Amino acid sequence: MTAAVPVAVAALLAAGGPAAGPVGTPGASARPAPAGSAPAGSASAGAPGAGDPYFPLAGNGGYHVSHYDLTLRYDPDSRHLDGTAVLTARATQRLTRFDLDLKGLDVTGVLVDHVKAAHRRDGQELVVTPRAALRAGHRFQVTVTYSGTPEPVTDPDGSPDGWIPTDDGAFVAGEPQGAMTWFPANNHPLDKASYDFTITVPQGRTAVANGVFLGSRTAHARTTYRWRQTEPMAAYLATATVGKFHIEQYTTRDGIEVYNAVDPREAADAAPVLKQLPSVLRWESRLFGPYPFRAAGSIVDHAPDVGYALETQTRPVYDSAPDLSTLVHESAHQWFGDSVSLTRWQDIWLNEGFATYAEWLYAEQHGGPGAQHEFDALYARPASDGLWAFPPGDPGSGQHIFAAPVYARGAMTLHELRRxxxxxxxxxxxxxxxxxHRDGHGTTAQFTALAERVSGKDLDTLFRTWLHTPGKPARP
Structure with missing residues (x-):
C-alpha cells in the first residue's frame, strides 16, 4: 500500500509480476517545502495536490498540518460513520482558500479558527474558503464535521484501500490513497503530523488506532477508545480498525508499550508469531538503530477479501495471521517508511526494498538461507520475467509501486551495495x-549520497544499474 506487504519474496514473485496489494525533532531533510506555495504576501489558493506525479491530487499546497484530533463514532451493522476532525495547521503562504482530501462522506460544517467557513466539494477535494485570508505563517485550526458510509478506494493495481468493511467492523489501511475515505487530510507523506483518536463503537467491539493506548470507557452500550500518536505520522499510516478482538498488552524490557489485537478466528495461528515480536524489534534495533516509537504491536484481523498487510505506524494491520517473514517486514517498515518517510511515491523502493532486505537478513542470521542465496535465486530468473519489467527507482506509475521490482529488485540493490x-x-x-532522517523524510538521491559518503566509494554505476536502468542487469 505502500504499506501493503507481500507475505514473502517467494509469494510476491510467484506470478512474476505485481503483488496483489500494498505491502511502511525532524532533521534537515525532514520536510521539503510544500508544493503549491506562493510568495509571501500574495493572495492565493493552496494547490489541490502536493505535486506528486503518481498521485497528482494527493496532498495539498499552502499549509502544513501539525496535529489531527479525530473523534469518530462507527456502527458496524449499518456501516455508518460520524466524525469530527480538528486539524491544527500553519499556513506556508497567504491563503484565500485551501483544500483537504476527503472522498465520499457528507460534510455538515467547517470552521476555521472557530468561525464558519464556506466549503464545497470537487471530487476528492474539500475546498475551504475562510472568512478572511490567512497570512503566511499563521497557525490555525480547521474543524470539519462529517458523516456517511465510508467506502474504500480502488488503487491503480486493483487492491482496496482505506476504510474496508468487514463482517464485524472495518479493516482500515490507507496506503497510498485511503486516508481520505475516513477523515479529511493533507494526504501525502510529505505532510506528517501527530494524532489523537477518540473512537466510539458498540460494546463488545474494539477500536484500535496508532500510538499509545490511553484507555476506554463504556456507557449506554457503547465503548469509547482513546489513542495518541505523538511522533510524526503520514496520513496513510493512520488506522482505526474495528472488530471483535482478543487483546494483549505488555511493556517490553526496552520500555516499548505493546498492544496486540487479534481476531479470535486468527488467534491460534497468530500466537506463535506475535510471541516473537519483542525479539524481532530487538534484533532490528541492533541493525537499524533504536526503535523510533513509544508503542508497538499488531492488529490481526480476519479480512479475507483484503489480500495484504500494512505497516500502519506502531501497529501493523494484517488481514490474517502473519508468518514470521511478514512480521519482520512490517516491523522493519517502522524504521524504513514510517519514521523515515517518502517525499514522492516514485521512491517507494526506499520502503519496500529495505523491508524486503530485512527479511533476507533475518533469515540469514536465524538459520535460514543467506541474502546471497536469495539474490542468486532471483537473478536466475530470465530477462523476460516480471522482476525486470522496470527499474525500482522509477516504477513509472502508481500502478506499479507494489510490483515485484520495487520489493525484490530493490532488495537486490541493497545486497549489491553491501557486496x-x-x-x-x-x-x-x-x-x-x-x-x-528520523521523524522526517528521505529521497533516493540522499540515500545514494549517504552511501558514498560513509563508504568513501564512487557508487554511481551501481545505483544507476540497479535502480534506474531498464531490463536485467549484467551479471554482477
Missing part, C-alpha cells in the same frame, strides 16, 4: 539513514 562496500560500512549506512 560493494562490505558489511561494516553497509550497516553503518543503514543506521545513519534511520538516524539522520
Amino acid at each position: 560493494a562496500v562490505g558489511d561494516p560500512a553497509f550497516f553503518r549506512i543503514l543506521r545513519a539513514w534511520a538516524s539522520d
Whole structure:
C-alpha cells in the first residue's frame, strides 16, 4: 500500500509480476517545502495536490498540518460513520482558500479558527474558503464535521484501500490513497503530523488506532477508545480498525508499550508469531538503530477479501495471521517508511526494498538461507520475467509501486551495495539513514549520497544499474 506487504519474496514473485496489494525533532531533510506555495504576501489558493506525479491530487499546497484530533463514532451493522476532525495547521503562504482530501462522506460544517467557513466539494477535494485570508505563517485550526458510509478506494493495481468493511467492523489501511475515505487530510507523506483518536463503537467491539493506548470507557452500550500518536505520522499510516478482538498488552524490557489485537478466528495461528515480536524489534534495533516509537504491536484481523498487510505506524494491520517473514517486514517498515518517510511515491523502493532486505537478513542470521542465496535465486530468473519489467527507482506509475521490482529488485540493490562496500560500512549506512532522517523524510538521491559518503566509494554505476536502468542487469 505502500504499506501493503507481500507475505514473502517467494509469494510476491510467484506470478512474476505485481503483488496483489500494498505491502511502511525532524532533521534537515525532514520536510521539503510544500508544493503549491506562493510568495509571501500574495493572495492565493493552496494547490489541490502536493505535486506528486503518481498521485497528482494527493496532498495539498499552502499549509502544513501539525496535529489531527479525530473523534469518530462507527456502527458496524449499518456501516455508518460520524466524525469530527480538528486539524491544527500553519499556513506556508497567504491563503484565500485551501483544500483537504476527503472522498465520499457528507460534510455538515467547517470552521476555521472557530468561525464558519464556506466549503464545497470537487471530487476528492474539500475546498475551504475562510472568512478572511490567512497570512503566511499563521497557525490555525480547521474543524470539519462529517458523516456517511465510508467506502474504500480502488488503487491503480486493483487492491482496496482505506476504510474496508468487514463482517464485524472495518479493516482500515490507507496506503497510498485511503486516508481520505475516513477523515479529511493533507494526504501525502510529505505532510506528517501527530494524532489523537477518540473512537466510539458498540460494546463488545474494539477500536484500535496508532500510538499509545490511553484507555476506554463504556456507557449506554457503547465503548469509547482513546489513542495518541505523538511522533510524526503520514496520513496513510493512520488506522482505526474495528472488530471483535482478543487483546494483549505488555511493556517490553526496552520500555516499548505493546498492544496486540487479534481476531479470535486468527488467534491460534497468530500466537506463535506475535510471541516473537519483542525479539524481532530487538534484533532490528541492533541493525537499524533504536526503535523510533513509544508503542508497538499488531492488529490481526480476519479480512479475507483484503489480500495484504500494512505497516500502519506502531501497529501493523494484517488481514490474517502473519508468518514470521511478514512480521519482520512490517516491523522493519517502522524504521524504513514510517519514521523515515517518502517525499514522492516514485521512491517507494526506499520502503519496500529495505523491508524486503530485512527479511533476507533475518533469515540469514536465524538459520535460514543467506541474502546471497536469495539474490542468486532471483537473478536466475530470465530477462523476460516480471522482476525486470522496470527499474525500482522509477516504477513509472502508481500502478506499479507494489510490483515485484520495487520489493525484490530493490532488495537486490541493497545486497549489491553491501557486496560493494562490505558489511561494516553497509550497516553503518543503514543506521545513519534511520538516524539522520528520523521523524522526517528521505529521497533516493540522499540515500545514494549517504552511501558514498560513509563508504568513501564512487557508487554511481551501481545505483544507476540497479535502480534506474531498464531490463536485467549484467551479471554482477
